[in-house]
Amino acid sequence: MLVALYNPTSGDRSAKAFFENEVIPYLQHANKPVDKVFATERPIHAGEIVLELVQTYKEDLTVILGSGDGTLHEIINHLSFIQGAGVNVPPSKLRFALVPCGTANALYSSLFPPADKSELSSTSYRLKSVQSFLDNSPGIPLTLAITTLSSAPNVRAQPQGKILLSAIVSSVVVSTSLHAAILHDSEQLREEMPGIERFKVAAQQNADKWYSGNAKILPAAKIGVVQIYNPSTRSFEDHPDCDEFDSIVDIGGPFAYFLSTVNVDRLEPAFQITPVARKIVPSEASCDLMIVCPLRDPSIQMDSPEARTAFTSKLWKVLHAAYEDGAHLQLRYNEKGEVVTDGEGPTVVEYIRCGGWEWLPDDVDENAHLLCSDGTISTIEKGGRAVCVAATPMDKAGFYVHV
Numbered sequence: 001m002l003v004a005l006y007n008p009t010s011g012d013r014s015a016k017a018f019f020e021n022e023v024i025p026y027l028q029h030a031n032k033p034v035d036k037v038f039a040t041e042r043p044i045h046a047g048e049i050v051l052e053l054v055q056t057y058k059e060d061l062t063v064i065l066g067s068g069d070g071t072l073h074e075i076i077n078h079l080s081f082i083q084g085a086g087v088n089v090p091p092s093k094l095r096f097a098l099v100p101c102g103t104a105n106a107l108y109s110s111l112f113p114p115a116d117k118s119e120l121s122s123t124s125y126r127l128k129s130v131q132s133f134l135d136n137s138p139g140i141p142l143t144l145a146i147t148t149l150s151s152a153p154n155v156r157a158q159p160q161g162k163i164l165l166s167a168i169v170s171s172v173v174v175s176t177s178l179h180a181a182i183l184h185d186s187e188q189l190r191e192e193m194p195g196i197e198r199f200k201v202a203a204q205q206n207a208d209k210w211y212s213g214n215a216k217i218l219p220a221a222k223i224g225v226v227q228i229y230n231p232s233t234r235s236f237e238d239h240p241d242c243d244e245f246d247s248i249v250d251i252g253g254p255f256a257y258f259l260s261t262v263n264v265d266r267l268e269p270a271f272q273i274t275p276v277a278r279k280i281v282p283s284e285a286s287c288d289l290m291i292v293c294p295l296r297d298p299s300i301q302m303d304s305p306e307a308r309t310a311f312t313s314k315l316w317k318v319l320h321a322a323y324e325d326g327a328h329l330q331l332r333y334n335e336k337g338e339v340v341t342d343g344e345g346p347t348v349v350e351y352i353r354c355g356g357w358e359w360l361p362d363d364v365d366e367n368a369h370l371l372c373s374d375g376t377i378s379t380i381e382k383g384g385r386a387v388c389v390a391a392t393p394m395d396k397a398g399f400y401v402h403v
């Protein structure tokens with residue numbers, strides 16, 4: 001069963017025209033006509049359509065999906081939680097050929113890195129995953145990041161307790177701190193600013209915020225240690241705080257940036273925030289974690305309003321460098337705390353490869369309670385925490401993308 005499914009409201013709303021004029025005729029010419037075409041009519045609809053198809057056609061289903069990352073996120077979550085509690089990834093393989101129709105298309109542009117900006121709008125570029133499907137590529141399984149939000153321990157102890165755990169499955173990004181704050185605030189601005197300028201305004205609103213909490217970094221199962229990227233050798237090493245007796249790494253805040261990805265090295269075609277993710281391919285399900293802790297800056301001794309203001313320009317340097325082929329990993333502090341591209345000073349960014357992580361926001365810092373999962377914002381309860389774990393797809397199950 002071959003179906004085309006598109007979200008007509010994704011990105012610049014051109015999915016319908018692109019499917020009618022390009023995708024469907026292309027498949028027809030290749031002697032693989034689609035059996036059915038679906039357009040989503042509302043949020044969650046994509047998940048409902050695919051669930052019904054999976055129940056009927058099981059293994060024998062390929063979806064040509066025209067959307068951004070958000071629609072894929074909805075499908076994955078709808079299928080994963082259909083039994084109410086716990087994660088229940090579909091028991092069979094579900095195959096997708098992706099057609100980028102969204103605003104950012106993080107997954108597509110990571111799997112098919114564009115040579116330059118002009119390539120993004122070319123039909124042949126947008127049909128690369130469809131072409132892989134036609135070429136009978138087996139597809140690659142998506143690693144899933146499963147994030148569980150839990151209540152405070154005292155709430156958990158109450159006998160009449162309500163639902164205490166909720167989980168979200170991501171195939172692109174899970175973040176807290178600045179990235180989550182920008183996604184949260186930009187959503188509130190959507191009405192008055194429909195274009196991408198709302199992200200810039202949200203970034204300005206949050207420019208000098210730090211986020212208080214603690215993180216525990218967990219090793220991937222087979223490697224058994226947390227790994228940290230060394231930009232000098234351009235390779236991963238065992239994290240120095242990790243040994244055979246304690247494989248968990250504790251990182252104390254405050255944090256300016258805390259973002260983890262699976263499957264992708266970028267969140268937009270040029271914004272390579274976890275650039276090593278696809279250069280050094282992980283050998284098992286792992287998250288690539290990009291952290292900026294301002295107190296690594298030798299010129300900052302303590303958290304103060306002046307220190308936060310002074311740090312803003314350094315954080316922008318990091319984020320701008322991510323647009324230059326992921327050059328932020330090479331940035332270091334000199335003795336004066338200036339951000340430089342040479343020397344032996346501490347790296348501005350900590351780039352970690354791990355099996356997962358736990359985020360414990362400080363009760364008093366409301367901003368640290370926001371969590372972004374593929375663009376969806378959740379709030380961690382006071383006293384609660386978020387635990388994110390990368391999951392290995394089983395042999396004959398999971399979500400596959402033609403690449």
Ligand SMILES: Nc1ncnc2c1ncn2[C@@H]1O[C@H](COP(=O)(O)OP(=O)(O)OP(=O)(O)O)[C@@H](O)[C@H]1O
Pocket residue numbers: 007008009010011012040041042043044045067068069070071072074101102103104105106375
């Ligand atoms: N017919 C519809 N009307 C309104 N919203 C819809 C409809 N169909 C789907 N949606 C919603 O649109 C949201 C955004 O879709 P999608 O992620 O595909 O595009 P995008 O946000 O432009 O791209 P990206 O995630 O790559 O930035 C989805 O989360 C879904 O809930």
